[in-house]
Amino acid sequence: MSEITVGDYLLRRLREMGIEHVFGVPGDYNLGFLDRVLAFPGLEWVGTCNELDAGYAADGYGRLRGAAAVVTTFGVGELSAVNAIAGSYAESVPVLAITGMPATGVAAAGAPVHHTLMDGEYDHFGRMFAEVTVARATLTADTAPAEIDRALTALRRHRRPVHLNLPTDVVLARVPEPAAPLPAADAPADPGPLHAFRAAAARMLDGARTVTVLAGHEADRHGLRAPLAGLLAAAPVRATVYSTGKGLVDEGAPGFAGVYTGEFSGKQARVAVEDVDCLVLAGAPVTDTVTGGFTHHFPAGRTIELRPGRATVGGAEFTGVAMADALAALTELVGELGLPEPAGYGRPPFPTTGDAVRPVRGADDRLTQDELWAAVGDFLPEASVLVAEQGTAFFGAQELPLPRDARFVGQPMWGSIGYTLPATLGTQLAAPDRRSVLVIGDGSLQLTAQELGTMARYGLSPVVVVINNAGYTVERAIHGATAPYNDIAAWDYTALPGAFGAGDRCVSRRVTTPGELADAFRLAAATPDRLVLIEAVLPPDDAPELLTAMAGRFAEQNDYGD
Incomplete structure (x- = not known):
């Protein structure tokens, strides 16, 4: 050998x-x-x-x-x-x-x-x-x-x-040298637990007239994107996602009901998850950031949960069941139910994207969070990768409809600020045919800004939108609205690519109005081969509605003793 x-x-x-x-x-x-x-x-x-x-x-x-x-x-x-x-x-x-x-x-x-x-x-x-x-x-x-x-x-x-x-x-x-490829990702399964799971799931589904799938990040990591699409195609099933699973299912599909965040969810997502005969949790563990600070309400006794290496039906757990196998069994069972279309089925939960940039007020008025996200949604190309930093960016992105075949990257559970700029370096190299679009706060950017130079060094061309709201707006919303520990140094953000050696491989724009932002995104669309940095200046106290609601919940959990 x-x-x-x-x-x-x-x-x-x-x-x-x-x-x-x-x-x-x-x-x-x-x-x-x-x-x-x-x-x-x-x-x-x-x-x-x-x-x-x-x-x-x-x-x-x-x-x-x-x-x-x-x-x-x-x-x-x-x-x-x-x-x-x-x-x-x-x-x-x-x-x-x-x-x-x-x-x-x-x-x-x-x-x-x-x-x-x-x-x-x-x-x-x-x-x-x-x-x-x-x-x-x-x-x-x-x-x-x-x-x-x-x-x-x-x-x-x-x-x-x-x-x-x-x-x-x-x-x-x-x-x-290696004698054979690495073993398969999933160990050979014992058919016994899968058969038992299927029987228990069939009993729970018997007589069900409404079924909803709530998908999370584990479904993505374990390759369930295509199997989930197969389940949604098999019957008129509602689909929702945690923020960690955004982009996992087609947001233009007839059954998509939006992002579920506990009591802070939109009505369509809440009804789909909480008022249903059977809820299927697909790789969707319960954590505070994805459930609105544990304000979720799952139907008692009518939940099927798929996790890596195990599945649960009601209170019964079946170990050794792979998520892909369990999902295949559920697809077959649901397809046999003859489910009627639920009310509102086929109506998208969000306004459709792709129209021209539409400022909420005048093109020369001061830019707001609402106008920023409307413009981001209008710009996002099909099959792009939206990367949203934890904070205002992540919560703003939750209500943004993703275009067809788009991907979404965020880090809501670990929540290490500064993560997304280097992560965008990784996403752009991993998928060079998909343009990565990063939205990041100024405070987060200051932790890892030097990787703008690495992006330019390797000839990458993501779009980087820096939300300049003069500090840690997410922390201000939780506690210390005027405290100096939530302030940061005022940088010249559009000068950063040049300082880090990007030269003519990057274009930068500073925008303060909806009209200027629209022009900047048109420039980004016209220069797909260059890194584009857009500094969007926003009021320090302007935050997405979801962030404001979640901040109040986190403040209650943390009990600062005010």
């Missing part, structure tokens, strides 16, 4: 999973591995400004590609990235974190080398990663193939991060 290096074995597995870009920052403990990345066919190294941003970029990439990889150096580099990996774990994004570490002999001797804590212990940082990964290993020449395959199989099966330590001397060690 022919042999290859450990480094090439790992990279071959990454290519097998559809990864074409590796994100990270060089450090002396990973440089030998980076040489292998540069030499490996079909892989491109993407160097970011810091390791945290590299992790964010890998997260964005993994959401669209199904897997991603980030490379850091030992200690200082991997700890900078661990926040991003924690976010990927919280939101079920499959990211491989590779740490270049000191040579095996150096670690075994406990030598007090740089980037360690000088105490001879080399597993401090690996134990930190153990809390936010589903598998981890320190590779050796003897164990590398088996450990790489074990970790990547866990990544694919659980759709969550894994962590590998790669010592400098192991990179070029010779091992047998």
Whole structure:
């Protein structure tokens, strides 16, 4: 059997999973591995400004590609990235974190080398990663193939991060090349639990006249986009999504009833979820940000829940049932019900997009949140990727109808501000045929703004809309409306691309009125090959209605003692 290096074995597995870009920052403990990345066919190294941003970029990439990889150096580099990996774990994004570490002999001797804590212990940082990964290993020449395959199989099966330590001397060690592809993402299922689930679901559905599917992020991560479309085509079923599942189903489909956010939902979504004979939760775990601060009302005793590796019908749980198999069974059952069309079926919950930009007031009046989102909706191309930063942008995007075949990226559960700018670097590389459109607040942008330079360096052309409302409006809405801790420095945002080296690869515009915003989006449409930055100046206290409602709920939960 022919042999290859450990480094090439790992990279071959990454290519097998559809990864074409590796994100990270060089450090002396990973440089030998980076040489292998540069030499490996079909892989491109993407160097970011810091390791945290590299992790964010890998997260964005993994959401669209199904897997991603980030490379850091030992200690200082991997700890900078661990926040991003924690976010990927919280939101079920499959990211491989590779740490270049000191040579095996150096670690075994406990030598007090740089980037360690000088105490001879080399597993401090690996134990930190153990809390936010589903598998981890320190590779050796003897164990590398088996450990790489074990970790990547866990990544694919659980759709969550894994962590590998790669010592400098192991990179070029010779091992047998892979004898077979990685195992299938889902383990072979025992048919018994699936049959039992199907029987229980049939009993619950018996006599049902209305059925609604509520989809969340796990359905997306586990590849249920097409199966969900099949279920909606099988019968007049209502479909709603959490904010984490936005874009998972066609928002122009006859049964789509909107985004469900507990008591803050629109009427159509609330009726579809709460007043129904049977509710199917498809990869939709209950969390505060997606349920309006736990204000959801699911029909008691009439809910079927599909989660990774298990399904629940009422109070009965069936372990070992894959979501795809459960959904296929439900599609068959629902198709046999002969459901009538519910009231309002076929009427879109939102106004349709694609018309000309329509300012709410005059074109020369001061820009507002409502006018901003109307313009974003009118601009979004088909098959684009809308990325919305946690805060005003994320909540504003919830009521925005997505065009056909669009994708949506946000991070409402982990909610690490600054995430979306590097994530947009990842989404644009993951799907170069889809234009990414980022809407981000000024406070969030200031955490990761330097990746504008990385976007330009790699010739990317997303549209970046910076909401300049002079600070942390989301925090002001929750608490401290006039407190100085919610203020930020006043930057010249349109000057940033030039400062970060974009040159003529970027165009920037500062807009204060609906008319100027319309002109800026027309410019963006006319320059698909360049990065476009639009600074939209908005009043500090102007916020989407959903954000205002949710902020009040969060303030109650936090109990600041006012």
